Amino acid sequence: MTVNITLPHDNSYDIFIDELKDLYFDRKVVIVTNPTVSGFHLEYLKSKLKARELSICTIPDGEEYKNMETIESILAHCFTNRLDRKSLLIAFGGGVIGDMTGFASSIYQRGIDFVQIPTTLLSQVDASVGGKTGINNKFGKNLVGTFHQPIAVYIDPSMLKTLPKREFGAGVAEIVKMAVTFNKDFFEWLESHDLNDEKNIQIAIAKSVETKANVVSQDEKELGIRAALNYGHTFGHVIENETNYNTYLHGEAVSIGMCMANALAVKLGFMSKDEELRVNKLLEKYDIPTTYKIKNVEDFYEHFFLDKKSLDNKIKFILPIGIGDCKITNEITKDDVIEILKGF
Numbered sequence: 001m002t003v004n005i006t007l008p009h010d011n012s013y014d015i016f017i018d019e020l021k022d023l024y025f026d027r028k029v030v031i032v033t034n035p036t037v038s039g040f041h042l043e044y045l046k047s048k049l050k051a052r053e054l055s056i057c058t059i060p061d062g063e064e065y066k067n068m069e070t071i072e073s074i075l076a077h078c079f080t081n082r083l084d085r086k087s088l089l090i091a092f093g094g095g096v097i098g099d100m101t102g103f104a105s106s107i108y109q110r111g112i113d114f115v116q117i118p119t120t121l122l123s124q125v126d127a128s129v130g131g132k133t134g135i136n137n138k139f140g141k142n143l144v145g146t147f148h149q150p151i152a153v154y155i156d157p158s159m160l161k162t163l164p165k166r167e168f169g170a171g172v173a174e175i176v177k178m179a180v181t182f183n184k185d186f187f188e189w190l191e192s193h194d195l196n197d198e199k200n201i202q203i204a205i206a207k208s209v210e211t212k213a214n215v216v217s218q219d220e221k222e223l224g225i226r227a228a229l230n231y232g233h234t235f236g237h238v239i240e241n242e243t244n245y246n247t248y249l250h251g252e253a254v255s256i257g258m259c260m261a262n263a264l265a266v267k268l269g270f271m272s273k274d275e276e277l278r279v280n281k282l283l284e285k286y287d288i289p290t291t292y293k294i295k296n297v298e299d300f301y302e303h304f305f306l307d308k309k310s311l312d313n314k315i316k317f318i319l320p321i322g323i324g325d326c327k328i329t330n331e332i333t334k335d336d337v338i339e340i341l342k343g344f
């Protein structure tokens with residue numbers, strides 16, 4: 001299956017969801033990956049890939065390495081191998097590799113092409129699509145970055161066979177996000193199907209990619225509707241930062257964040273208690289966390305102001321309206337948010 005993202009300024013591209021086909025690039029190519037992914041899948045990729053000149057840039061595995069130091073090391077690899085402005089980077093790994101390869105490619109010699117070959121569920125359904133790139137710093141998550149679209153995305157679901165169960169759950173959280181915010185029928189389908197089944201996960205990947213591609217095609221730079229893809233993230237990013245990026249996987253923090261957003265939506269009458277419980281049940285079916293003990297509610301709240309969606313000192317929240325629709329609002333009072341956070 002092929003999904004297209006239609007964007008201005010020659011930025012459109014295709015997302016191929018299928019077993020990896022032979023690829024040929026008549027230019028210098030660098031595959032950016034980490035030891036875990038290369039151990040499982042690099043030989044497979046190399047058997048499918050031909051390039052004028054190929055080198056591998058291996059960076060450490062982990063969200064805690066999603067920082068400027070690692071970007072410098074990717075850039076150093078590019079300079080050492082004399083990449084020019086026609087060269088290409090390939091992001092081969094999960095969302096961490098994708099976000100950093102995308103960022104490095106957007107600044108190397110003021111920007112070169114890159115391709116996404118995502119290998120985790122989360123990166124196949126979400127991170128590889130849409131062109132958000134970036135790194136974390138001590139102030140927070142993804143606070144430094146660019147919008148830089150890949151020239152193509154190749155999603156091969158067979159690579160998920162080596163993925164640990166916990167990482168699979170983290171990917172399911174972002175699938176649930178797409179369904180709750182945009183598609184009631186998809187949510188009901190998720191309730192009645194098991195994503196551990198190979199056929200079902202392929203359907204869920206395709207549905208999620210279609211949903212995201214549709215949103216990004218309408219709003220590439222997150223000036224409006226794209227903010228809905230951040231449902232759960234305003235809370236989730238604070239959880240990731242508070243726990244030094246080493247306790248919760250991104251998808252797990254988003255899952256907890258969605259539950260916090262849902263609690264707020266129930267309190268404000270946008271969502272019923274029954275709908276909230278249905279979302280929880282779906283997340284728990286895949287053992288994804290839904291609760292988190294906040295140490296200091298005031299500190300947690302203050303952290304929201306670093307969120308990139310916040311404008312003029314107002315925090316933007318994405319709150320579900322039932323299941324399958326949502327509201328993007330900066331009209332929520334501090335008292336309402338604090339009450340919800342205290343109850344968690």
Ligand SMILES: NC(=O)c1ccc[n+]([C@@H]2O[C@H](COP(=O)([O-])OP(=O)(O)OC[C@H]3O[C@@H](n4cnc5c(N)ncnc54)[C@H](O)[C@@H]3O)[C@@H](O)[C@H]2O)c1
Nearest residue numbers: 036094095096097119120122123126127132159162163250
């Ligand atoms: N740009 C976006 O739109 C976007 C969207 C969602 C998330 N993100 C970012 O993505 C990151 C999370 O991505 P992630 O969940 O893929 O985490 P990740 O990149 O850390 O990968 C998770 C783990 O799985 C390993 N792995 C990767 N593929 C594997 C495979 N096939 N088999 C076995 N192990 C494999 C990795 O080495 C890593 O240890 C976060 O930094 C998040 O901010 C970005």
Ligand SMILES: O=C(O)C(=O)C[C@@H](O)[C@H](O)[C@H](O)COP(=O)(O)O
Nearest residue numbers: 126130132142174226229230233308
């Ligand atoms: O593509 C988007 O837009 C998203 O919001 C997808 C999110 O899943 C992703 O985690 C994103 O990086 C979070 O947004 P950010 O702008 O706060 O980095």
Ligand SMILES: [Zn+2]
Nearest residue numbers: 174233250254
């Ligand atoms: Zn996310």
